[in-house]
Amino acid sequence: MRIQPECIPCILRQALETCKIATEEESKWEEALQKVAYSLSKTTFDNVTPLEVSHNAQRIVRRVTGVSDPYEDLKKRSNRKAMRTYSNLKKRVSDSEDTFYTATKIAIAGNVIDVGPGHEFEIKETIENVLGREFSINHFDFFKREVKNADKIFYLGDNAGEIVFDRIFLEELPGKEITFFVRNSPILNDVTIKEVKSVGLDQLSEIKKIKTEKQDSRLDGITEDFFDKLKNADVVISKGQGNYEAFSGIDANIFYLLMVKCSLVAESLERKEGDIIIKAARY
Amino acid sequence: MRIQPECIPCILRQALETCKIATEEESKWEEALQKVAYSLSKTTFDNVTPLEVSHNAQRIVRRVTGVSDPYEDLKKRSNRKAMRTYSNLKKRVSDSEDTFYTATKIAIAGNVIDVGPGHEFEIKETIENVLGREFSINHFDFFKREVKNADKIFYLGDNAGEIVFDRIFLEELPGKEITFFVRNSPILNDVTIKEVKSVGLDQLSEIKKIKTEKQDSRLDGITEDFFDKLKNADVVISKGQGNYEAFSGIDANIFYLLMVKCSLVAESLERKEGDIIIKAARY
Numbered sequence: 153m154r155i156q157p158e159c160i161p162c163i164l165r166q167a168l169e170t171c172k173i174a175t176e177e178e179s180k181w182e183e184a185l186q187k188v189a190y191s192l193s194k195t196t197f198d199n200v201t202p203l204e205v206s207h208n209a210q211r212i213v214r215r216v217t218g219v220s221d222p223y224e225d226l227k228k229r230s231n232r233k234a235m236r237t238y239s240n241l242k243k244r245v246s247d248s249e250d251t252f253y254t255a256t257k258i259a260i261a262g263n264v265i266d267v268g269p270g271h272e273f274e275i276k277e278t279i280e281n282v283l284g285r286e287f288s289i290n291h292f293d294f295f296k297r298e299v300k301n302a303d304k305i306f307y308l309g310d311n312a313g314e315i316v317f318d319r320i321f322l323e324e325l326p327g328k329e330i331t332f333f334v335r336n337s338p339i340l341n342d343v344t345i346k347e348v349k350s351v352g353l354d355q356l357s358e359i360k361k362i363k364t365e366k367q368d369s370r371l372d373g374i375t376e377d378f379f380d381k382l383k384n385a386d387v388v389i390s391k392g393q394g395n396y397e398a399f400s401g402i403d404a405n406i407f408y409l410l411m412v413k414c415s416l417v418a419e420s421l422e423r424k425e426g427d428i429i430i431k432a433a434r435y
Numbered sequence: 436m437r438i439q440p441e442c443i444p445c446i447l448r449q450a451l452e453t454c455k456i457a458t459e460e461e462s463k464w465e466e467a468l469q470k471v472a473y474s475l476s477k478t479t480f481d482n483v484t485p486l487e488v489s490h491n492a493q494r495i496v497r498r499v500t501g502v503s504d505p506y507e508d509l510k511k512r513s514n515r516k517a518m519r520t521y522s523n524l525k526k527r528v529s530d531s532e533d534t535f536y537t538a539t540k541i542a543i544a545g546n547v548i549d550v551g552p553g554h555e556f557e558i559k560e561t562i563e564n565v566l567g568r569e570f571s572i573n574h575f576d577f578f579k580r581e582v583k584n585a586d587k588i589f590y591l592g593d594n595a596g597e598i599v600f601d602r603i604f605l606e607e608l609p610g611k612e613i614t615f616f617v618r619n620s621p622i623l624n625d626v627t628i629k630e631v632k633s634v635g636l637d638q639l640s641e642i643k644k645i646k647t648e649k650q651d652s653r654l655d656g657i658t659e660d661f662f663d664k665l666k667n668a669d670v671v672i673s674k675g676q677g678n679y680e681a682f683s684g685i686d687a688n689i690f691y692l693l694m695v696k697c698s699l700v701a702e703s704l705e706r707k708e709g710d711i712i713i714k715a716a717r718y
Contacts, residue, residue: 157451157454157464157465157468158451160451160468160472161444161445161447161448162444164443164444164447165444165448168440168441168443168444171440178440181440182440182480185440185443185475185478186475186476186477186478187476189443189447189472189473189476189478190472190473190476192468193469193470193472193473193476194469195468195472197465
C-alpha cells in the first residue's frame with residue numbers, strides 16, 4: 153500500500169506520542185517534531201509505504217530523545233498482561249469444536265487488543281467479542297487448507313501482547329517449520345527479538361528480522377531479497393495493518409489477519425473500520 | 436496562549452482538510468503538505484500562538500491550490516442555514532424572562548454549532564441543548580453589568596453561521612457603539628468582511644479587520660497597536676477558541692464566550708472538552 157496524504161499528519165501525531173513516552177523534556181518533543189516535520193516535507197508519494205515513513209519518523213524521535221526503545225517498558229507490560237490470560241485461552245482452544253478456528257480467532261483478537269492499557273478483564277472481553285464475530289473478509293477455509301498442507305510457514309509478527317496470542321495459534325501447528333519475523337529496529341509497540349523471546353516464541357519457531365536495505369538508511373526499506381523469500385514460502389501469515397501496508401500487492405501465498413484500524417486501510421480492503429479480516433492474497 | 440507541540444500535527448491535519456475542500460487534485464494536496472511540513476519544521480515555540488501558525492499553513496494551502504478562499508462556499512451555506520432559524524430564535528429571545536441571558540446563550544450556541552454540515556433541525560437541537568446547560572465558567576452577571584454600562588463594544592467574530600447568532604445577541608444592545616472585528620485574510624471557516632455583511636451585521640456595527648503586522652508576512656502577527664486598542668475598549672467580547680488562543684493573557688476588559696473544543700484549551704481553562712464558558716479576563 154502506497155503512502156497517502158492522510159498518513160502524513162498521522163505519522164507526525166504518532167511521533168509526538170512516542171516523544172511523550174520517551175521523555176518528559178518538552179524541549180526534546182519540540183526538537184523532534186521540527187525534525188520529523190522537516191523529514192516529512194521531503195516525502196515523495198511514489199513507491200513508499202506508510203510503514204517506511206513512520207519508521208523514519210520514529211528513528212528521528214529515538215535519536216533526539218536518546219531513548220533507543222521508547223516502548224520497551226510498555227511492551228514488557230503488555231506481554232505480562234497477555235501471558236496472564238494464556239492458560240485460560242489454551243483451555244478455551246482445547247475445549248472448542250474446531251481448535252484451529254478458535255486459535256485463529258484468538259490470534260486475530262490479539263490484533264484487536266493491540267498493546268494498550270487494557271486490563272486482563274478487557275482482554276477476556278475482547279477475546280469473547282472476537283470469537284462471537286464474523287470475519288468481514290473470510291478466506292478461513294482456504295487459509296486452513298493451505299496452512300495444513302504447508303511445511304514451511306513464515307509468520308510476520310506485529311505487536312507486543314499480541315504475540316502471546318500468536319503463540320497460542322502456532323502451538324496448534326506441531327511439526328511445521330515456522331519462521332517468525334520481527335522488525336529490524338524498534339518502531340512503536342511492534343515486537344523485536346527481545347519481546348518475542350520473552351514469551352517463549354523462540355521455542356516454537358526460528359526468529360528472524362525482516363531484512364531491510366542497509367544502504368538506504370533513510371527509509372529502512374524492505375529488501376527485494378526479502379520480498380523474494382516471501383514469494384517462495386509455502387504460506388506467509390501476516391499480522392496487523394503495518395504488515396498489510398508493507399506487503400499488500402506482493403504476489404505471494406500471504407494471508408492477512410488483522411482488524412481494520414484506519415480509514416485508508418478500510419478503503420484499500422473495501423471494508424470498514426473495526427472489521428476483522430482474514431484475507432488471502434491469492435484467493 | 437502559546438503554541439503547544441500538540442498543535443503541530445493538528446495544524447497539518449487541518450491543512451490537509453482545507454486542501455481537500457479546495458481541490459480534487461491529489462498532487463496539489465501532496466505539494467501543499469510538503470510545504471506546510473517544511474514550514475512547521477521552522478516553528479519556534481516561543482511567543483507564537485496556534486492561530487498564527489495555522490494562518491501560515493492555510494496561506495500555503497491557498498497559494499499551492501490557487502484557491503483564495505477554500506471555505507467560501509461552505510461559509511455561504513452555513514450562513515444561509517443559520518439565517519433560516521433566525522426568526523424562530525428572535526421569538527425565543529423575546530418570549531424569554533431574561534432576554535439578555537437568552538441572547539447570550541444563543542451566541543454561545545452558535546460557537547457550539549460551528550459551521551459544520553448540520554441541518555436546521557440539528558441547529559435547533561443544539562440551541563435547546565445549550566439553553567438548558569450551565570456555564571462551566573460562569574461570569575455572566577459581571578458580563579451583563581459591564582456590557583450594560585459600556586458605550587463602546589468590540590466584538591471579535593468567529594465562524595460563518597455563528598455570526599447569525601452573534602447578530603441576535605447584538606440586536607439586544609441598541610444604542611451601543613459596536614465594532615465587529617473579522618480576520619484579515621481567510622482562514623478555515625472564520626468570517627471575513629464578506630460573510631459578515633451578507634447576514635446584515637454591517638447594519639448593526641462597524642466592521643473592521645483585526646490589524647496584523649504587514650512586515651511580518653510569515654506569521655500574520657496581530658499588531659501591538661491592535662492589542663492597545665483592545666486594552667482601551669470599554670468591553671471586548673471574544674468568540675471562540677481561535678480568539679481565546681490569540682488574546683488570552685492580554686490585560687483588557689475581555690469576555691471569552693466559547694465552547695471548549697480541544698484538550699489544550701481545556702487545560703488552559705482548567706475545564707473539560709465540551710464545556711461552555713463565559714469567562715472575564717478581569718474577574
